[in-house]
Amino acid sequence: MAVETYVIILKKCPMSEPAGNDRRDWIRNKKPGAGADEFARMAARGREELGSEGEASELLSELDGMLAKRFGPQANETGATAGAEKVAKQQTPAKVSSLRPWYAAAAAILLLLAAGYWWTTQTPAFNPEAVYAEAFSPYANELSGRSMGTPATMDSMNATLSAALLAYDRRDYGTAADSFAVYLRLAPAAAPQLYYGISLLADEQPTAALNALRPLQSDPDYGDPARWYAALAELRTGEIVAARNRLSAIANDATSLFTTKARNLLNTLPNTTK
């Protein structure tokens, strides 16, 4: 049985590593094999948080629906798996089969037209936090490993900076921001100032982040990332016009590393005067 399932997986999804259990196995709470990777192992353990197969199947169906709504109906048409389809079929018994074929076809066309109309007239509510969450990713730590001065005289400062960078790498942004603040009081510099601003931003302190990032806007080395993260901070504080202006400048700057990101983000912002 296990061998059969394995062959089916390979046939359907050749690139899916054999380490993973498939969707149907997950719904059935079937444990992955000994060679399972961390992803499959954790997913199987997470499955135990749910009760019956029906509950697991229902959760995946919900996800399918949300994915279809958000990313296009193809998610349902091309990828629905047997487990999820079973639930859908159980929920909508074969009423369509009682119609004559041409009625069914007409109903399907009308349904598609209605769905298409609904789809094109939907204007999803703008949620700055959601947009920010999509756009934010931490700037790469370029400082760890660099010598920040003479070791004999700067051990304590370097230890503070190391602690800040370690916390930053661990995405513990509150701790990182606190340590960067201590370090900057001892040795103000553009690079730690940038990471300080990013840490504040990620720690849900966008106003403080803006204050930290603004002085860097024309810095030759760190101005580019500082402008990008300042735009994200403005997004979080609700200053949409300011964010839009800053993003437009980045999008038109061919030398910026954030041009594509800024263009993508601009497309998601509403036209507003606030």
Added chain:
Amino acid sequence: MLAATDLELVKAFCADDRREALGLLYQRYGHLVVGLCLDYLKEREAARDATMEIFEKVTLKVCNQPIDSFRAWLFYTSRNYCIDLLRKRVRERERLAKISEPNFVESSDADRPLSEERLQHLPDALAQLGEEQARCIKLFYLKGLSYTEVATTTGYDLKQVKSYLQNGRRNLRNHLEKMPHE
């Protein structure tokens, strides 16, 4: 397209803007992502919402990253997202606990807050706790219940809840510290 490899689907989306390729990838891995989120967050709705957030992030990032294995990249992206969420949640719980019960979260280094720990190992560490402690920790930290609500849900009295939480937190931290570094 069903037979396409993960990387072929990524390419179809990034190079040819074929969104159905992305839909197919999400179908392929949706159960793994939501399962991983359940393992970390221990709550159905939170796991479902986190999965959607992760896929939104993936949609924005997938074309800008050098990806050798989509599965591995998705795993790390999902895991990092859940850890961030977990850290925020744990930190918020500790902040609230500190306000309502100043003596509960001690400030000494020996009993520092959980939010400082390597939370990527939390599910493993949680599995090593005794049943009562694990139950209280899940309800208090991950589901956000108050002490009283934890007591009502579990049937333990308030004193027991506080004791399980205090000891559970200490044991959890000890387990987390013993977990291997990546």
